[in-house]
């Protein structure tokens with residue numbers, strides 16, 4: 001068979017030739033002596049139009065009774081149709097039915113809401129919106145690997161089951177093989193994890209960073225790209241319980257190097273997707289987010305904004321009457337503030353740097369003022385934070401002090417402290433939320449619609 005992609009990209013060469021394509025029926029129309037079949041095979045965003053005539057195929061009635069969703073093979077002659085919307089069609093000489101569908105197929109050729117399609121998680125990839133989303137998601141993943149591989153970064157597979165809490169926010173899913181109806185207890189009534197599978201408490205990772213840092217102190221430049229898990233009880237359009245994160249870590253490098261890397265990566269991914277998914281991006285621009293293409297082209301060719309947390313707060317305080325949650329120095333920026341900064345004040349992606357140490361993780365390098373850390377968040381219009389990163393504390397004593405302040409036990413982080421003992425080098429890194437990146441590239445408004453099988457508060461179906 002011929003892929004619809006190959007056919008569509010080279011249709012002129014196929015003019016007058018016989019082809020066989022396979023695919024699923026998207027739409028059906030028939031009259032007494034002929035009919036049309038819209039056939040999608042998933043290899044190309046635009047489906048092909050098939051014309052079938054009573055006197056050219058021997059199972060005309062059966063084909064007329066096909067339902068949307070059916071799987072078929074079509075053999076026929078490619079005919080150019082310069083007058084029509086689609087540049088060519090296939091005039092069928094044979095239609096073989098591979099798998100029938102029924103009239104109650106849940107995705108009929110009409111506009112369905114995203115909410116409805118979420119109830120059809122297994123069938124929604126057959127719609128044009130989700131064909132576009134998941135091809136772009138795939139290309140985006142490939143582009144990220146390509147970006148780092150071309151720079152000779154080593155791809156490190158960090159563990160998913162871990163004993164540590166990288167972000168110190170306590171938002172972890174616990175992993176256990178204990179019988180929850182019969183939990184072993186110690187003499188003082190606490191859960192006895194020594195009897196558990198690993199001999200101590202474990203959880204699903206919230207970030208591969210701490211493990212990643214150890215490899216960066218051996219390979220200089222590394223990245224991770226894998227699933228991470230957060231039991232955040234936030235039911236928003238930007239939070240998932242299971243999401244993928246890309247975490248590069250660079251040695252002999254500081255916060256400035258970190259931001260340059262992040263900006264280069266985002267621009268690379270934008271350009272890659274624009275080049276490799278033109279039909280899909282055109283679709284998003286027309287039907288999901290008007291102006292998306294202009295915006296992405298602009299972002300790819302101009303500098304990101306930069307502002308310190310302190311200056312950002314000073315700017316935002318001027319607009320406090322517009323916020324539900326008022327801003328003052330020391331507070332964590334909420335999504336409404338992040339979006340105000342990137343959408344109204346900068347009108348483009350912006351790095352906010354040097355946050356107060358109290359609202360950031362223990363591993364971030366303390367600045368000379370003793371109050372702020374060498375952190376950066378990258379905020380983008382429409383979403384807010386897509387990247388969180390920092391230079392890492394490389395001084396043993398300062399790190400121990402920070403861990404004490406954060407209530408962490410030294411013995412739980414011995415390997416991490418060792419890095420500061422044996423040839424500690426300046427280093428920095430960041431985490432890009434993969435789904436938020438896909439949302440940014442596609443204009444999709446809900447994280448549930450860029451994940452094949454989303455896991456969010458109260459939802460772990462399929």
Ligand code: 4AD
Nearest residue numbers: 207209239240243247386387388389429430431433
């Ligand atoms: O800012 P975060 O928590 O940073 C870290 O985890 C660091 N260890 C990264 C590093 O420096 N290596 O998370 C990084 C990014 C966020 O900017 C956001 O894009 C995404 O991960 N993210 C989520 N995406 C979807 N659902 C959630 N619940 C997310 N939590 C964070």
Ligand code: MG
Nearest residue numbers: 377385387388
């Ligand atoms: Mg963050």
